[in-house]
Amino acid sequence: MKRLLAIAFALACSAAAGAGPGKHAVAAAHPLATRAGLEVLAAGGNAFDAAVAVSAALAVVEPYSSGIGGGGFWLLHRVADGTTIMLDGREKAPLAAHADLYLDASGNVVPRLSIDGPLAAGIPGAPAALAHLARHYGRLTLERSLAPAIRLAREGFEVDEKYRRLAGWRLPVLRASAAAAEIFLLNGEVPPAGYVLRQSDLARTLESMASSGAAGFYRGPVAARLISGTRAAGGIFSREDFEQYRVVERSPVRFVYRDMQVTSVPPPSSGGIALATMMHILEGFDLPAAVGVDRKHLIVEAMRRAYRDRAQYLGDSDFHPVPRELLLSRAYAAGLRAGIRLDRVTPSASLPGAAPVEGADNTTHFSIIDAEGNRVAATLSINYPFGSGFVPPGTGVLLNDEMDDFSAKPGVPNAYGLVGAAANAIAPGKRMLSSMSPAFLETPSRLAIVGTPGGSRIITMVLLAALAFQEGGSAGQMVALPRYHHQFLPDRVQFEPGAINPGERSILENRGHVLEARERPYGNMHVVVWDYRDNSVQAASDPRGTGMASVASP
Ligand code: DON
Numbered sequence: 001m002k003r004l005l006a007i008a009f010a011l012a013c014s015a016a017a018g019a020g021p022g023k024h025a026v027a028a029a030h031p032l033a034t035r036a037g038l039e040v041l042a043a044g045g046n047a048f049d050a051a052v053a054v055s056a057a058l059a060v061v062e063p064y065s066s067g068i069g070g071g072g073f074w075l076l077h078r079v080a081d082g083t084t085i086m087l088d089g090r091e092k093a094p095l096a097a098h099a100d101l102y103l104d105a106s107g108n109v110v111p112r113l114s115i116d117g118p119l120a121a122g123i124p125g126a127p128a129a130l131a132h133l134a135r136h137y138g139r140l141t142l143e144r145s146l147a148p149a150i151r152l153a154r155e156g157f158e159v160d161e162k163y164r165r166l167a168g169w170r171l172p173v174l175r176a177s178a179a180a181a182e183i184f185l186l187n188g189e190v191p192p193a194g195y196v197l198r199q200s201d202l203a204r205t206l207e208s209m210a211s212s213g214a215a216g217f218y219r220g221p222v223a224a225r226l227i228s229g230t231r232a233a234g235g236i237f238s239r240e241d242f243e244q245y246r247v248v249e250r251s252p253v254r255f256v257y258r259d260m261q262v263t264s265v266p267p268p269s270s271g272g273i274a275l276a277t278m279m280h281i282l283e284g285f286d287l288p289a290a291v292g293v294d295r296k297h298l299i300v301e302a303m304r305r306a307y308r309d310r311a312q313y314l315g316d317s318d319f320h321p322v323p324r325e326l327l328l329s330r331a332y333a334a335g336l337r338a339g340i341r342l343d344r345v346t347p348s349a350s351l352p353g354a355a356p357v358e359g360a361d362n363t364t365h366f367s368i369i370d371a372e373g374n375r376v377a378a379t380l381s382i383n384y385p386f387g388s389g390f391v392p393p394g395t396g397v398l399l400n401d402e403m404d405d406f407s408a409k410p411g412v413p414n415a416y417g418l419v420g421a422a423a424n425a426i427a428p429g430k431r432m433l434s435s436m437s438p439a440f441l442e443t444p445s446r447l448a449i450v451g452t453p454g455g456s457r458i459i460t461m462v463l464l465a466a467l468a469f470q471e472g473g474s475a476g477q478m479v480a481l482p483r484y485h486h487q488f489l490p491d492r493v494q495f496e497p498g499a500i501n502p503g504e505r506s507i508l509e510n511r512g513h514v515l516e517a518r519e520r521p522y523g524n525m526h527v528v529v530w531d532y533r534d535n536s537v538q539a540a541s542d543p544r545g546t547g548m549a550s551v552a553s554p
Pocket of ligand 1: 363
């Protein structure tokens with residue numbers, strides 16, 4: 001029955017998609033990136049060309065969040081042939097990396113080695129992904145779609161308070177890299193608001209990609225500088241790393257929750273599988289009817305169980321067997337659901353396996369639809385604010401510190417609070433486990449394109465937004481929703497100001513939950529919604545961020 005329902009939805013959705021919304025929409029974390037996408041759409045590009053333009057523009061104007069020195073996942077749907085894939089541009093461990101890379105002679109984790117400086121960087125995947133997008137999905141040339149980013153790099157953009165806050169936070173590590181300090185600081189200090197930041201080396205690297213595609217980054221002079229620059233500073237990149245880097249097109253995770261089909265990302269992200277586990281568990285309850293505290297209790301219990309599995313089972317499935325079919329099965333979720341009591345918490349310590357995960361608040365997401373209905377949900381990262389803080393001289397490329405998403409040593413938390421199992425141990429050429437969860441949500445009447453940064457909290461933010469959408473929530477409501485989160489360990493419910501009121505808090509505490517009020521809101525969600533009933537399109541950017549969402553006529 002469920003399967004029939006899924007097929008019926010798929011048909012209904014594709015029928016609606018065939019017509020297209022007749023409008024474009026872009027929601028991204030920086031107005032200049034949204035404008036870059038709209039510019040390329042106005043020039044005759046499709047959603048995939050716009051995704052190239054937005055990704056590249058974000059690399060320039062949000063250097064603390066993502067970039068061509070990093071990677072990400074681009075979830076794509078092409079109307080012409082119904083293709084839906086996840087383009088995996090996740091970074092890979094260098095070939096010289098090994099399970100003990102961040103351990104000292106006594107087997108202890110060396111603090112910050114997987115976070116600061118060139119040894120923290122994986123081989124970037126974003127440049128290969130942009131070239132692949134343009135070549136296989138776009139209508140315009142890579143050169144045309146990179147043009148807005150090149151212009152922004154050359155002419156500069158004004159730094160804002162967010163830039164200043166994050167540069168301040170990463171000041172020591174930016175100062176430690178002469179090329180990074182030269183670009184991102186002013187005389188070794190955080191530049192004042194309004195300072196125009198120009199990135200001529202990055203412009204040249206982007207131009208090299210514009211003229212030579214992926215080879216303009218992974219081969220020739222740019223690659224040579226990336227390799228020699230990192231090696232001179234203690235890194236381990238090699239020519240083979242760059243020659244061998246390939247993006248992978250992977251089948252998305254798809255499942256049905258009530259009347260909604262969810263499409264999200266498979267390993268090396270944990271997002272799609274964790275969403276499926278949580279929503280399969282929750283489907284056994286009458287969630288739309290559950291109000292207030294009971295709803296939160298049930299959602300928290302579902303989160304706890306999915307994050308336990310994340311820690312235990314998930315990693316790069318090209319390297320370690322991930323029990324995908326089992327984890328995606330309803331029968332498995334039913335077993336997890338059977339352990340949930342409404343009147344009591346299930347302490348995480350009573351569930352087998354143990355591994356805390358943590359996260360911070362940068363990385364970036366954008367959502368795009370074009371007039372024909374082609375769509376992209378992309379979450380991109382260099383991990384920490386300003387990544388590793390290291391720029392190989394002459395490249396303008398700020399390298400990621402995504403290596404920290406590996407488990408540096410089983411059972412030992414890294415500096416981010418992350419602990420993992422063998423599935424996510426470091427191995428040469430392996431991709432590190434991610435929480436990034438770009439997703440498409442489809443009900444019989446509407447489609448949503450959704451995602452957010454936020455480290456380990458990404459998946460629960462997308463969950464809350466998806467539940468709200470299924471119950472009729474608008475794009476604006478999805479991004480503004482107060483957020484709460486449980487990740488198995490530490491065994492506590494984190495919540496944003498206002499997400500759990502004092503009355504609910506005391507009831508949850510009576511049931512055994514430990515609550516932690518967070519001082520600051522988190523996440524930066526960007527959503528596009530297409531309503532098939534009146535063919536309207538809405539786009540919304542998270543009120544917590546400084547992004548811009550825009551709907552335009554072609
Ligand atoms: O791939 C991941 O899960 C992380 N590198 C994402 C990091 C992130 O979202 C940081 N801040 N919000």
